[in-house]
Amino acid sequence: GQNIDQPTEMTATEGAIVQINCTYQTSGFNGLFWYQQHAGEAPTFLSYNVLDGLEEKGRFSSFLSRSKGYSYLLLKELQMKDSASYLCAAMDSNYQLIWGAGTKLIIKP
Amino acid sequence: DADVTQTPRNRITKTGKRIMLECSQTKGHDRMYWYRQDPGLGLRLIYYSFDVKDINKGEISDGYSVSRQAQAKFSLSLESAIPNQTALYFCATRAGDGDTGELFFGEGSRLTVL
Numbered sequence: 001g002q003n004i005d006q007p008t009e010m011t012a013t014e015g016a017i018v019q020i021n022c023t024y025q026t027s028g029f030n031g032l033f034w035y036q037q038h039a040g041e042a043p044t045f046l047s048y049n050v051l052d053g054l055e056e057k058g059r060f061s062s063f064l065s066r067s068k069g070y071s072y073l074l075l076k077e078l079q080m081k082d083s084a085s086y087l088c089a090a091m092d093s094n095y096q097l098i099w100g101a102g103t104k105l106i107i108k109p
Numbered sequence: 110d111a112d113v114t115q116t117p118r119n120r121i122t123k124t125g126k127r128i129m130l131e132c133s134q135t136k137g138h139d140r141m142y143w144y145r146q147d148p149g150l151g152l153r154l155i156y157y158s159f160d161v162k163d164i165n166k167g168e169i170s171d172g173y174s175v176s177r178q179a180q181a182k183f184s185l186s187l188e189s190a191i192p193n194q195t196a197l198y199f200c201a202t203r204a205g206d207g208d209t210g211e212l213f214f215g216e217g218s219r220l221t222v223l
Binding site for chain 1: 113152211214215
């Protein structure tokens with residue numbers, strides 16, 4: 001079956017760095033998305049990776065290893081506003097998104 | 110104003126009632142989607158539409174129906190609501206002509222079925 005695994009919750013300190021991991025198993029693969037979702041709000045797009053490697057976008061970076069079925073989202077210089085859930089989603093061969101349950105990131109001062 | 114608008118934002122109803130959730134978008138995207146989100150679970154696709162004449166079932170379409178009234182409007186109906194349909198529902202549109210563009214989500218419709 002198709003599956004996405006990511007930690008349920010993580011805690012980090014303001015100003016620090018945190019890495020949120022995601023492993024996936026899908027029938028075929030057409031890319032890996034990360035979305036941010038603040039409590040009670042809509043998810044918003046952060047990144048899309050389809051090739052192996054690291055994509056950097058400001059304080060956020062996303063990494064993909066297709067051979068390992070693995071991705072991570074790296075958040076640097078954490079700010080209180082980064083407290084949110086981070087959703088990992090893999091796209092299968094039919095271009096359908098398989099979503100993880102999300103990682104709730106708690107930032108402490 | 111939001112690019113993807115959902116109404117109602119919150120609704121409490123009783124078992125057996127018919128409910129319609131509406132979605133409209135000003136982004137000009139052809140592709141529209143309905144998802145539900147439950148605590149501890151990932152987003153699950155209910156229905157999706159690539160244009161007005163193209164409607165497709167998602168992984169959890171049972172108990173739901175949709176209508177694509179226009180390019181900008183995509184409605185989700187629960188013909189006879191049941192308590193396990195209590196969830197947060199999101200409408201989304203997809204950017205670009207292909208299948209890998211980012212999704213733009215509405216603000217969500219929280220439905221409670223008693």
